[in-house]
Amino acid sequence: MANRITRRDLLKQASTLALTPLAINSEKWTTINYNYGSKPSAVVVGAGAFGGWTALYLLREGYDVTLFDTWGPGNARASSGGETRLVRSMYGDKRVYLDLARRALTLWKENEAQFDQQLFYPTGLLIFCQMEHYDYAEQARPLYEEAQMPLEWLAPDEIARRFPLVRTDDLHHAVYDPSAGFVLAREACTQVVKQLTREGGTFQQTQVLPGDTQSEQLNGVSLADGSTITADRYVFANGPWLGEAFPELLQDKLRVTRQPVYMFGSPSQFSATSKESQLPTWMNRDLANQERHYGVPGNDYRGFKIGYAPADAKPFDPTNDHRLVQPEEVEQTRALLAYRFPFMKDAPLLESRVCQHTDTFDKHFIMDRHPDLQNTWILGGGAGHAFKHAPALGELAAQLITDQKDVPSLFSFQRFSSTNGFTRQHH
Numbered sequence: 074m075a076n077r078i079t080r081r082d083l084l085k086q087a088s089t090l091a092l093t094p095l096a097i098n099s100e101k102w103t104t105i106n107y108n109y110g111s112k113p114s115a116v117v118v119g120a121g122a123f124g125g126w127t128a129l130y131l132l133r134e135g136y137d138v139t140l141f142d143t144w145g146p147g148n149a150r151a152s153s154g155g156e157t158r159l160v161r162s163m164y165g166d167k168r169v170y171l172d173l174a175r176r177a178l179t180l181w182k183e184n185e186a187q188f189d190q191q192l193f194y195p196t197g198l199l200i201f202c203q204m205e206h207y208d209y210a211e212q213a214r215p216l217y218e219e220a221q222m223p224l225e226w227l228a229p230d231e232i233a234r235r236f237p238l239v240r241t242d243d244l245h246h247a248v249y250d251p252s253a254g255f256v257l258a259r260e261a262c263t264q265v266v267k268q269l270t271r272e273g274g275t276f277q278q279t280q281v282l283p284g285d286t287q288s289e290q291l292n293g294v295s296l297a298d299g300s301t302i303t304a305d306r307y308v309f310a311n312g313p314w315l316g317e318a319f320p321e322l323l324q325d326k327l328r329v330t331r332q333p334v335y336m337f338g339s340p341s342q343f344s345a346t347s348k349e350s351q352l353p354t355w356m357n358r359d360l361a362n363q364e365r366h367y368g369v370p371g372n373d374y375r376g377f378k379i380g381y382a383p384a385d386a387k388p389f390d391p392t393n394d395h396r397l398v399q400p401e402e403v404e405q406t407r408a409l410l411a412y413r414f415p416f417m418k419d420a421p422l423l424e425s426r427v428c429q430h431t432d433t434f435d436k437h438f439i440m441d442r443h444p445d446l447q448n449t450w451i452l453g454g455g456a457g458h459a460f461k462h463a464p465a466l467g468e469l470a471a472q473l474i475t476d477q478k479d480v481p482s483l484f485s486f487q488r489f490s491s492t493n494g495f496t497r498q499h500h
């Protein structure tokens with residue numbers, strides 16, 4: 074039978090140990106560093122973009138927090154793994170994302186000072202537009218103006234003047250966002266967990282599954298060693314594994330797809346320390362073909378990153394599927410890269426990885442209470458765009474969980490009541 078560690082057990086042991094925080098160590102029980110004072114407690118599952126930052130901000134809201142992850146923060150299977158993620162505030166007319174992204178920019182900077190580690194790199198972002206009208210940027214323009222953030226429309230000759238490594242002959246224009254850039258991905262996840270433990274929270278690497286339920290409450294979570302722990306609030310931020318944790322609720326609401334990323338090696342005269350790293354991050358938005366690729370040139374001497382999200386991305390099993398890319402995918406992607414950046418035409422592939430998106434039908438996140446469990450929250454559906462917002466998502470989630478804010482309708486379960494129908498949306 075599973076060992077159940079409740080707050081009452083912890084208090085009983087505290088009277089003999091008189092220690093704070095309490096460390097329980099036995100052959101069968103997992104080591105749990107658990108504060109047992111009058112603070113409310115929270116268990117957070119998943120140390121990715123959603124879970125790690127939520128754990129940190131719940132701790133800062135005064136909760137005793139224990140964060141769990143099967144394979145560790147920003148691990149090689151996680152959607153938050155890998156080197157970098159693009160940062161932008163441009164989200165068409167969706168003010169909720171602009172506000173989140175702007176808040177996140179402030180919080181990235183605030184937190185990196187505490188972590189003593191640079192995470193955000195303000196390189197700017199160039200969006201290449203083949204068509205005259207790119208609605209997404211045009212809709213964002215008044216929001217940027219209101220926020221007093223610059224956004225520039227560049228004609229091809231101006232692009233060529235400012236960014237001579239970019240090919241422009243097929244472009245109608247580019248949109249340049251100087252406030253954008255990139256953040257370090259797995260490094261940020263690791264730093265968040267380090268900071269959590271520095272501030273008094275606990276991290277443990279183990280798989281955690283939801284336990285029994287009763288009267289609209291989750292009674293605890295089970296650890297891989299068979300023990301169970303209880304808390305006042307449970308937060309599940311399992312990324313692409315959310316559907317496995319709550320199959321009845323989520324399996325038809327989330328879709329997990331394969332997303333390859335490539336690192337190509339630039340010629341030595343354009344190495345990461347010279348011209349390559351002076352390029353901004355970039356996205357190609359040819360809406361006519363639903364063609365989408367993006368890149369981060371030259372971070373940390375890893376090469377020139379390009380991600381290519383094909384319109385027909387395949388379903389992906391995040392636990393068991395191999396993360397290999399096919400030679401024809403490499404060639405197709407290199408052709409895209411070489412077209413826009415001719416100096417990369419003979420670039421060899423240095424590394425590749427396969428990540429996965431977890432999409433809802435409308436590509437908006439889920440950040441809501443479990444519809445049947447009052448003490449349980451679900452965070453995820455980050456698709457290809459959650460990472461940039463991560464600190465702001467953590468802050469918002471902590472405010473939702475502590476009842477300081479209402480769930481934004483865009484992120485609610487309520488919106489699934491009429492449809493789960495998946496279509497390709499533009500974010």
Ligand SMILES: Cc1cc2nc3c(=O)[nH]c(=O)nc-3n(C[C@H](O)[C@H](O)[C@H](O)COP(=O)(O)OP(=O)(O)OC[C@H]3O[C@@H](n4cnc5c(N)ncnc54)[C@H](O)[C@@H]3O)c2cc1C
Nearest residue numbers: 119121122123143152153159281312428455458459460461
């Ligand atoms: C190729 C690619 C490019 C992207 N580009 C961008 C970009 O440029 N900009 C941007 O903003 N976003 C981008 N994204 C999206 C962003 O990275 C994701 O939305 C975000 O990282 C998702 O975070 P998450 O916390 O939901 O999931 P994850 O990072 O997967 O975290 C979930 C964690 O839960 C753990 N876990 C799962 N089940 C259990 C369990 N039962 N017990 C314990 N632990 C468990 C896992 O080990 C994992 O670490 C990109 C994503 C990909 C894949």
